[in-house]
Amino acid sequence: MSGMSFTIALVYVLAAACFVVGLHLMNSPATARRGNQVSAGGMAIAVAATVVLLAQHHVGAVNWIVMAAAGLAGAVAGAAEARAVKMTAMPQLVSLFNAAGGGAAALLAVTDILASRPGRLPNLALITGVLDIAIGLVTFTGSLVAAGKLQGWIPGQPVAVRATRRLNGPLAAAFLAGGGWLVVNPGSTVALVLLLAAAAAFGVSMVLPIGGADMPVVISLLNAFTGTAVAMAGFVIGNTTLIIAGALVGAAGSILTKLMADAMNRSLTSIIMGGFGTGDNQVARPGTAGTAAVRQVTADDAAIQLGYASKIIIVPGYGLAAAQAQHELATLASYLESRGAEVSYAIHPVAGRMPGHMNVLLAEANVPYPQLTEMDEINPQFSQADVALVVGANDVTNPAARRPGNPLSGMPILDVDHARSIIVIKRSLGHGYAGVDNELYTNPKTAMFFSDAKKGLADLLAAVKTLVA
Amino acid sequence: MTTALTVDLTVFVLAVLVGFEVISKVPATLHTPLMSGANSIHGVVLIGAMAITAAVSAPYGYVLAAVAMAFAAMNVVGGYLVTDRMLGMFRRRPGPPLAGRADSTEGVRR
Numbered sequence: 001m002s003g004m005s006f007t008i009a010l011v012y013v014l015a016a017a018c019f020v021v022g023l024h025l026m027n028s029p030a031t032a033r034r035g036n037q038v039s040a041g042g043m044a045i046a047v048a049a050t051v052v053l054l055a056q057h058h059v060g061a062v063n064w065i066v067m068a069a070a071g072l073a074g075a076v077a078g079a080a081e082a083r084a085v086k087m088t089a090m091p092q093l094v095s096l097f098n099a100a101g102g103g104a105a106a107l108l109a110v111t112d113i114l115a116s117r118p119g120r121l122p123n124l125a126l127i128t129g130v131l132d133i134a135i136g137l138v139t140f141t142g143s144l145v146a147a148g149k150l151q152g153w154i155p156g157q158p159v160a161v162r163a164t165r166r167l168n169g170p171l172a173a174a175f176l177a178g179g180g181w182l183v184v185n186p187g188s189t190v191a192l193v194l195l196l197a198a199a200a201a202f203g204v205s206m207v208l209p210i211g212g213a214d215m216p217v218v219i220s221l222l223n224a225f226t227g228t229a230v231a232m233a234g235f236v237i238g239n240t241t242l243i244i245a246g247a248l249v250g251a252a253g254s255i256l257t258k259l260m261a262d263a264m265n266r267s268l269t270s271i272i273m274g275g276f277g278t279g280d281n282q283v284a285r286p287g288t289a290g291t292a293a294v295r296q297v298t299a300d301d302a303a304i305q306l307g308y309a310s311k312i313i314i315v316p317g318y319g320l321a322a323a324q325a326q327h328e329l330a331t332l333a334s335y336l337e338s339r340g341a342e343v344s345y346a347i348h349p350v351a352g353r354m355p356g357h358m359n360v361l362l363a364e365a366n367v368p369y370p371q372l373t374e375m376d377e378i379n380p381q382f383s384q385a386d387v388a389l390v391v392g393a394n395d396v397t398n399p400a401a402r403r404p405g406n407p408l409s410g411m412p413i414l415d416v417d418h419a420r421s422i423i424v425i426k427r428s429l430g431h432g433y434a435g436v437d438n439e440l441y442t443n444p445k446t447a448m449f450f451s452d453a454k455k456g457l458a459d460l461l462a463a464v465k466t467l468v469a
Numbered sequence: 470m471t472t473a474l475t476v477d478l479t480v481f482v483l484a485v486l487v488g489f490e491v492i493s494k495v496p497a498t499l500h501t502p503l504m505s506g507a508n509s510i511h512g513v514v515l516i517g518a519m520a521i522t523a524a525v526s527a528p529y530g531y532v533l534a535a536v537a538m539a540f541a542a543m544n545v546v547g548g549y550l551v552t553d554r555m556l557g558m559f560r561r562r563p564g565p566p567l568a569g570r571a572d573s574t575e576g577v578r579r
């Protein structure tokens with residue numbers, strides 16, 4: 001090993017260390033930004049080291065130009081999207097970047113196999129190459145479908161569950177056949193095309209039947225897939241940094257997927273089987289049998305209750321994000337705080353459209369993060385709260401989850417019903433994703449304020465200002 | 470089994486374990502930035518794409534390599550920038566209105 005290549009190897013080790021330390025610093029909101037910067041620094045030195053490494057070999061001018069031009073184009077596109085994206089659209093963007101990463105990993109192995117034909121690759125590298133192509137391409141098409149669903153370009157409802165499920169068997173068979181064939185005979189174009197087509201189709205048929213409610217879990221799972229594909233790409237080209245970074249992300253994605261699935265009380269198998277979750281376009285059903293039992297209030301009644309409360313816990317849910325009312329909520333909360341009330345936010349792990357999404361939305365609305373309280377920490381505090389204000393949250397507040405025998409049984413919930421009084425802002429008595437009546441709404445302590453979240457919060461603020469100023 | 474492969478496998482397994490250990494401590498508050506940050510880390514496939522691009526010679530090779538380069542660079546640059554933008558919004562106390570918040574609010578309010 002020459003001095004230079006030893007130095008380069010050391011830089012790669014340093015880059016890998018930066019990724020680990022960067023992820024570690026993301027443990028706390030105070031250090032998280034620095035963590036991301038450390039990780040970005042690791043990436044920058046890894047890229048720089050690669051340039052130096054390649055410069056030692058005789059790389060053609062055309063290759064350098066292609067590398068620089070394509071890299072620059074991708075970087076500019078990525079930067080533009082990162083700057084323009086709205087925080088509510090974050091899950092789509094993460095999916096899109098994930099698709100790009102998976103696609104790049106798959107292309108890398110395809111190019112490698114095509115370039116080293118016929119049969120010059122050792123079999124083991126071929127196995128990882130085939131895995132790379134398969135996982136990378138499934139992630140690519142799967143993430144694009146997920147992003148399309150989140151963006152509303154593809155219906156959020158589970159699409160054609162039965163038809164796609166019937167497809168999965170043959171596709172998996174084609175997948176294995178193509179992959180096996182390619183390992184045995186890397187020169188076969190038919191095998192490569194079969195593998196590519198089957199993997200791409202499988203990604204679509206895997207994500208298409210999954211309902212909107214399960215999307216957060218799916219994004220997380222696809223993230224883990226890309227990590228694994230990148231690690232496989234590392235095996236293919238013999239680069240340890242790729243193996244380490246890919247394995248880290250694969251592990252991180254798997255853990256998050258499990259946490260999310262647990263928080264929704266759903267097994268991964270049932271999520272992949274699909275059909276759950278009616279998507280984002282919940283039909284606003286007028287209350288039927290339940291209407292008589294709920295207590296309905298106006299903005300003025302609710303404002304008086306809020307104005308004289310000394311401890312208020314706000315429970316934001318997906319409905320808040322859908323109505324894009326986080327700024328109105330933050331304004332109301334800070335006004336109540338300025339009047340001397342103690343205000344905190346109870347954040348359920350699955351609030352929003354991806355893990356931790358609600359925290360980002362509220363941070364954007366300038367809510368300080370110490371006010372954002374996680375479920376385990378806030379639950380004991382509900383019994384001391386004068387008012388719990390529920391905005392657009394449904395299933396995660398349903399006390400029915402504590403009883404066995406219904407779709408919500410066992411799901412961890414926020415103990416909103418323990419508060420002294422409860423105000424729920426909601427458009428209608430429509431069901432949540434689980435499709436069951438929310439017993440919180442019929443609780444005698446609960447007042448229902450039927451309104452769109454954005455308009456309702458603005459009305460509430462106006463009413464608080466005039467009535468209790 | 471070759472030594473190189475054994476070493477690679479060892480590294481892979483250890484990195485998976487490190488990943489489990491480091492991630493399981495992250496509070497739910499940070500799960501979105503974490504996912505986005507992890508997403509940028511797998512953009513390291515960029516250096517693989519660079520190595521491949523340096524080695525191609527056939528015309529289709531240039532095309533495939535160029536697409537891989539563009540995808541990977543988008544993943545890295547976009548991923549890190551958007552994660553930084555998100556984390557920049559997390560603050561301990563209500564601060565002055567964020568730079569650029571006016572536009573984002575504008576967009577949100579329709």
